Amino acid sequence: MNGILGRKVGMTSIYDESGKNVACTVIEAGPCVITQVKTQSSDGYNAIQLGFGDKKEKNTTKPLQGHFAKANSVPKRHVVEFRDFSGEKELGDEILIEDVLLEGDIVNVVGTSKGKGFQGVVKRHGFAGVGDATHGQHNRQRAPGSLGASSYPSKVIKGMRMAGRTGGDRVKLKNLRVLKIHAEQNILVVKGAVPGHKGSLVIIEK
CATH class of the missing domain: 2.40.30.10 (Translation factors)
Incomplete structure (x- = not known):
């Protein structure tokens, strides 16, 4: 066996x-x-x-x-x-x-x-967050921040680490x-x- x-x-x-x-x-x-x-x-x-x-x-x-x-x-x-x-x-x-x-x-x-x-x-991914709320930041401590690309390629790249369902795998x-x-x-x-x-x-x- x-x-x-x-x-x-x-x-x-x-x-x-x-x-x-x-x-x-x-x-x-x-x-x-x-x-x-x-x-x-x-x-x-x-x-x-x-x-x-x-x-x-x-x-x-x-x-x-x-x-x-x-x-x-x-x-x-x-x-x-x-x-x-x-x-x-x-x-x-x-x-x-x-x-x-x-x-x-x-x-x-x-x-x-x-x-x-x-x-x-x-x-989900262990992002650190902003860490503080100074310099005009408001409710951004746990936000993902920028997703990178702008006018090109004008889309979110596959595999980008974002919020979503966690576990159950x-x-x-x-x-x-x-x-x-x-x-x-x-x-x-x-x-x-x-x-x-x-x-x-x-x-x-x-």
């Missing part, structure tokens, strides 16, 4: 071997169920589909109910594919942390960052170290911060 799904529990800190206090994120990883196996011959590529988090049957469409029934599984809230999979696992098998990760492994973690709504340039953090694994509780502790709010879905890739 080269990945597993989980739920962000929150952040804490632990002491490493050198006695240094390290910030880390606690993730409830798995158990996941293999809900589909794709092969080169039938689908054009090798992959497995993992389901995580139980969902009520009444809130699941009929096609999806049939999809999960093939794997002898209850409906799952989250379904994610892991490409280029080659292994012995079969449809309906359960995937646990110890099947994928060991303490000390280096992983990539994918999550959805916290959505912060429509924000100005100071919060897919973010991948690479090379995070697995500090602790509590297999009996399905708990994974990784070094550093992981994107997303408490309870949000995270994808751990090996």
Whole structure:
């Protein structure tokens, strides 16, 4: 296996071997169920589909109910594919942390960052603002200022840093170290911060 799904529990800190206090994120990883196996011959590529988090049957469409029934599984809230999979696992098998990760492994973690709504340039891009209100300035402390071009090209250049919707983006953090694994509780502790709010879905890739 080269990945597993989980739920962000929150952040804490632990002491490493050198006695240094390290910030880390606690993730409830798995158990996941293999809900589909794709092969080169039938689908054009090798992959497995993992389901995580139980969902009520009444809130699941009929096609999806049939999809999960093939794997002898209850409906799952989250379904994610892991490409280029080659292994012995079969449809309906359960995937646990110890099947994928060991303490000390280096992983990539994918999550959805916290959505912060429509924000100005100071919060969104770290603009400093004017800093004071002297020399006739009025209510300009957090304004974006000039946008640059004038009569040519007479338009705002694409990519200009301006106010807009902030957060809610897919973010991948690479090379995070697995500090602790509590297999009996399905708990994974990784070094550093992981994107997303408490309870949000995270994808751990090996």
